[in-house]
Amino acid sequence: MPSMAPCSCTYVVLVLCLVTGAFAGDPYVFFDWTVSYLTASPLGIKQQVIGINRQFPGPILNVTTNWNVVVNVKNDLDEPLLITWNGVQHRKNSWQDGVLGTNCPIPAGWNWTYQFQVKDQIGSFFYFPSLNFQRSAGGYGGVIINNRDVIPLPFTVPDADVVLFISDWYTKSHKKLRKDVENGDDLGVPDGILINGFGPYRYDEALVQGGIAYQIINVQPGSTYRFRVHNVGISTSLNFRIQNHNLLLVETEGSYTVQQNYTNMDIHVGQSYSFLVTFDQTASSDYYIVASPRYVNSSKASGVAILHYANSQGPASDGTSLLVLLAQIHRDLSSMVRLL
Numbered sequence: 001m002p003s004m005a006p007c008s009c010t011y012v013v014l015v016l017c018l019v020t021g022a023f024a025g026d027p028y029v030f031f032d033w034t035v036s037y038l039t040a041s042p043l044g045i046k047q048q049v050i051g052i053n054r055q056f057p058g059p060i061l062n063v064t065t066n067w068n069v070v071v072n073v074k075n076d077l078d079e080p081l082l083i084t085w086n087g088v089q090h091r092k093n094s095w096q097d098g099v100l101g102t103n104c105p106i107p108a109g110w111n112w113t114y115q116f117q118v119k120d121q122i123g124s125f126f127y128f129p130s131l132n133f134q135r136s137a138g139g140y141g142g143v144i145i146n147n148r149d150v151i152p153l154p155f156t157v158p159d160a161d162v163v164l165f166i167s168d169w170y171t172k173s174h175k176k177l178r179k180d181v182e183n184g185d186d187l188g189v190p191d192g193i194l195i196n197g198f199g200p201y202r203y204d205e206a207l208v209q210g211g212i213a214y215q216i217i218n219v220q221p222g223s224t225y226r227f228r229v230h231n232v233g234i235s236t237s238l239n240f241r242i243q244n245h246n247l248l249l250v251e252t253e254g255s256y257t258v259q260q261n262y263t264n265m266d267i268h269v270g271q272s273y274s275f276l277v278t279f280d281q282t283a284s285s286d287y288y289i290v291a292s293p294r295y296v297n298s299s300k301a302s303g304v305a306i307l308h309y310a311n312s313q314g315p316a317s318d319g320t321s322l323l324v325l326l327a328q329i330h331r332d333l334s335s336m337v338r339l340l
Contacts, residue, residue, distance in 0.1 A: 025068075026066045026067055026068055026117065027064075027067050027068065028067070028068045028069075028070060029063055029067055029068070029069055029070065030070045030071075030072075031059075031061065031069075031070070031071045031072070032071075032072050032074075033052050033053055033058070033059070033071060033072065033073050033074065034052070034053055034054075034073075034074045034076055035050065035051075035052055035073060035074065035075055035076060035077060035081055035083075035129070035139060036050075036051060036054070036076035036077065037049070037050060037051075037076075037077065037078075038050070038051040038054060038056055038138075040056055040197070041199075042169060042192070042194050042197055042198065042199045042212075043169060043171055043191055043192045043199045043200075043212070044199065044212055045171050047171060047173065048137065048173055049137050049138040050077070050129065050134055050137045050138040050139035050174075051138060051139070052139065052141060055141075056138050056197050057138065057140055057141050057142075057165050057196060057197050057232075058127075058138075058139065058140060058141030059141055060141060060142045060143075060144060060163060061127065061141065061142065061143045061144070062144045062146070063118055063143075063144070063145055063146070064118075064145070064146045064147070064148055065118055065119070065120060065121055065122050065145050065146065065147060065148055065151070066117065066118065066119060066120070066148065067117070067118055068115065068116075068117050069114070069115070069116055069117070069118060070113060070114070070115045071083075071113070071114045071115075072111060072112075072113045072114075073106060073111060073112055073113070073114065074110075074111040075106040075107065075108055075109065075110055075111065075112075076108075076109070077108055077134075078108050079108055079131075079132055080105030080106060080107055080108065080131055080132070081105060081106045081108075081129055081131060081134070082098045082099065082100065082103050082105050082106065082129065082130045082131050083098045083114065083127055083128070083129060083130070083139075084097060084098035084099050084127065084128060084129075084130040085097065085098060085116070085125065085127050085143060086125055086126050086127060086128065086143075086270060086272075087123075087125040087126075087253040087254060087272065088116070088118060088121065088125050088143060088145075089119065089121060090116050091117075091119055093115075093116055096114050096115060096116040098114065098127075098130055099130050100130070100131060105131060118145045121145050121254045122145050122146065122147045122151065122254060123145055123251050123252075123253060123254035123255070123272075123274065124142070124143075124144060124163075124228040124230070124251060124252075124253065124254075124272045124273070124274050125142070125143035125144075125145065125253060125254070125272060126140055126141065126142050126143055126165070126230045126232055126272060127140060127141055127142075127143055128140040128232060132174070132175075132178060133174045133175075133177050133178035133181065133234070134174050135174075135232070135234055136170060136174045136177050136234045137173065137174035138197075140165060140167075140230075140232045141165075142163045142165070142228065142230065144161065144163070144228065145254070154250070154256050154259075155250050155259065155276060156224070158224050158225055158226040158276060159220070159223040159224055159225060160219075160223070160225045160226070161225065161226050161228065162217055162225050162226070162227045162228070163196075163228045163230075164195060164196060164215075164227060164228070164229045164230070164289075164305070165194070165195070165196050165197070165230050165232045166193065166194070166195055166229060166230070166231055166232070166233070166238050166240060166267065166291040166303055167193070167194050167231065167232045167233035167234075167236075167238075168190035168192075168193060168194075168233040168234060168235060168236035168238075168293065168301070169190055169191060169192045169193065169194045169199075169233075170187070170190055170191050171191045177234075187234070187235055189296055189301060190233075190235075190236055190293065190296070190301050191301075192301060192303070193236075193238065193291050193292070193293060193301055193302055193303030194303055195214075195215050195289065195291055195303040195304070195305040196215040196305070197215075198212065198213060198214055198215040198303075198305065199212040199213075199303075200212070200301070200302050200303050200304055214304060214305050214306045215289075215305040215306070216305065216306045216308050217289065217305060217306065217307050217308065218308050218310065219279050219307060219308065219309060219310070220279065220309075220310050221279050221280075221283055221309050221310060221311055222278075222279060222280070223278075223279055224276055224277065224278045224279070225276075225277055225279070226250075226274055226275070226276055226277075227242075227247070227274065227275045227276075227277055228272065228273075228274050229267060229272070229273050229274075229275065230267075230271075230272045231267040231268060231269050231270065231271050231272075233269050234269065235269060236269065236293045236294070236296060236301075237266055237267070237268045237269065237293070237294040237295065238266070238267050238268075238291045238292065238293055238294065238303075239264055239265070239266050239267075239291070239292045239293075239294055240264060240265050240266075240267050240273075240289075240290070240291050241263060241264035241265075241289075241290050241292075242277060242287060242288075242289050242290075242307055243287040243288040243289070243290070243307070243316075244281055244287055245277050245278075245279070245281065245287065245307070246261040246262070246263065246277070246278070247261065247262045247263070247264070247265060247275040247276075247277060248260070248261050248262075248275055248276040248277070248278075249261075249262060249265065249273060249274070249275055250274050250275065250276055251273070251274035252271070252272060252273050252274070253271070253272050262275075266294055279307075279309060281309070283309035283311050283312045283313060284312075284313050284314070285312060285313060285314045285315060285316055286306050286307060286308045286309070286312050286314070286315055286316040287306070287307040287316060288304055288305070288306065288307070288316055289304065289305040289306065289307055290302060290303065290304055291303035291304075
């Protein structure tokens with residue numbers, strides 16, 4: 001029997017490689033979520049919040065562009081539920097977007113499996129419940145869509161990622177807030193500002209002696225972290241800053257930006273920004289991360305977290321100094337309003 005010529009073997013191998021590549025699908029990732037009520041005290045008062053897999057805020061959906069995402073959602077609430085993926089494009093499958101009109105609500109006690117591809121998007125997004133004012137009780141979390149290795153970033157790869165959820169918060173239940181809105185009542189000034197589900201400084205000294213626990217962000221001196229900051233609130237624009245640190249804006253909701261340093265940034269409801277923050281301070285003490293409401297006159301409505309250097313020589317300044325800092329921020333924001 002005559003042997004096959006070497007060139008023919010090469011041709012067959014090449015064809016097989018092309019066929020294999022053509023049918024090799026993009027990866028699938030699977031998640032199982034249970035959405036339920038939890039009891040938490042973000043403002044020092046026990047109240048009902050919405051968690052996912054008993055987490056508040058919910059888990060981070062960390063995927064890579066072109067991956068196929070499958071999320072099975074079990075609704076353990078006592079009312080219908082939809083999860084929407086803020087800013088994530090749903091090409092040719094809008095019925096996975098999780099908003100009323102394109103999706104039927106998930107009845108209480110039922111489950112629904114979302115399946116979509118994060119196609120040609122890279123950046124910072126978040127998900128939240130889109131029905132019945134449930135977002136005011138939580139149920140939100142982050143979506144990180146990473147670049148594939150063949151797609152370079154327009155900036156140096158940061159040493160780590162930090163996801164921050166900033167939001168206005170009310171001690172009323174989401175059902176009471178919903179009824180107020182349906183009756184034409186104003187929501188009023190928020191009772192506080194949360195950072196990653198933690199309450200503001202000294203929300204109520206009578207309820208919580210010494211104040212409320214902060215979210216603490218631990219960092220390594222000399223490194224650069226990417227802060228993905230999401231305003232997941234319902235009505236309040238927030239001004240975000242990190243004491244004594246610059247914010248290099250690099251991305252917003254999947255679009256890279258002209259890179260520019262800011263000392264603070266207004267982040268409106270539903271917006272997501274990525275900042276590169278370099279930890280180049282002396283670390284003589286910790287530093288405050290602050291989210292302050294815009295156009296709201298309330299001394300208690302400021303969210304505070306702690307930036308802690310690994311070689312920090314002490315805690316952030318005491319409460320009196322923080323109040324001075326917040327007062328200065330309030331004056332700065334008031335001056336900005338007068339200039340508009």
